Amino acid sequence: MSELNYNQLVSSQPDYETSDSEVEMYESRKISGESTGKDSGLSDIETSNNKQSSREEMIPAIAASYRNILKQMGEDPNREGLLDTPKRAAKALIYFTHGYDLTISQVVKNAVFNEQTDEMVIVKDIDMFSLCEHHLVPFMGKVSIGYLPTGKVLGLSKLARIVEMYSRRLQVQERLTREIAEAVWEAVSPAGVGVVVEACHMCMVMRGVQKINSMTVTSSMLGVFRDDSKTRAEFMSLVRR
Numbered sequence: 001m002s003e004l005n006y007n008q009l010v011s012s013q014p015d016y017e018t019s020d021s022e023v024e025m026y027e028s029r030k031i032s033g034e035s036t037g038k039d040s041g042l043s044d045i046e047t048s049n050n051k052q053s054s055r056e057e058m059i060p061a062i063a064a065s066y067r068n069i070l071k072q073m074g075e076d077p078n079r080e081g082l083l084d085t086p087k088r089a090a091k092a093l094i095y096f097t098h099g100y101d102l103t104i105s106q107v108v109k110n111a112v113f114n115e116q117t118d119e120m121v122i123v124k125d126i127d128m129f130s131l132c133e134h135h136l137v138p139f140m141g142k143v144s145i146g147y148l149p150t151g152k153v154l155g156l157s158k159l160a161r162i163v164e165m166y167s168r169r170l171q172v173q174e175r176l177t178r179e180i181a182e183a184v185w186e187a188v189s190p191a192g193v194g195v196v197v198e199a200c201h202m203c204m205v206m207r208g209v210q211k212i213n214s215m216t217v218t219s220s221m222l223g224v225f226r227d228d229s230k231t232r233a234e235f236m237s238l239v240r241r
């Protein structure tokens with residue numbers, strides 16, 4: 001049984017609060033082609049330069065739209081504090097949705113290993129930040145992934161990269177959960193995959209019902225995790241804290 005807490009595994013996981021410096025960091029990384037991953041192999045960012053530049057080109061049009069939104073709200077986009085806001089917001093949005101730039105083959109590249117093990121692999125509590133596609137506000141939380149290998153294993157940091165790839169898009173939690181499970185399935189053809197996502201939705205916290213501490217939990221079970229209640233129960237008991 002290999003059970004790992006992701007935060008122990010990769011202690012330098014960046015925290016993804018928005019700030020201009022991070023957006024700028026993201027951009028300079030793209031320009032210099034510097035690797036963003038901890039593992040060897042090509043970084044996902046540098047292998048998708050064409051898509052990157054085309055998304056970069058969206059910034060002026062998105063900024064113009066944000067400027068318009070400010071006006072429609074009755075704000076003055078020319079007042080000092082708002083002058084650079086449309087461009088900053090546009091860059092932030094491009095960053096929040098950079099998962100569109102990644103493909104599963106880029107993400108798992110060079111990190112599928114032959115390994116004769118049939119012990120369950122679990123990585124718990126991977127940080128996740130996404131945008132609710134219904135309200136365009138954040139939802140964030142933790143993702144736990146388990147799978148039962150049949151000869152192939154995935155580099156552990158790649159599970160976090162898969163989470164990043166699908167969460168950095170406009171999402172609903174149910175689809176995000178299923179897409180992560182299907183990606184692991186596709187990457188290593190395991191006997192089964194289980195994914196549990198626990199998240200807090202700002203569209204619930206900040207509006208409407210205003211349930212500050214409510215968490216939404218979703219799960220996706222494939223293969224033996226779906227068919228065999230014992231395997232599923234073992235996984236669930238290991239990811240439950």
Ligand code: ZN
Nearest residue numbers: 132134135203
């Ligand atoms: Zn929402």
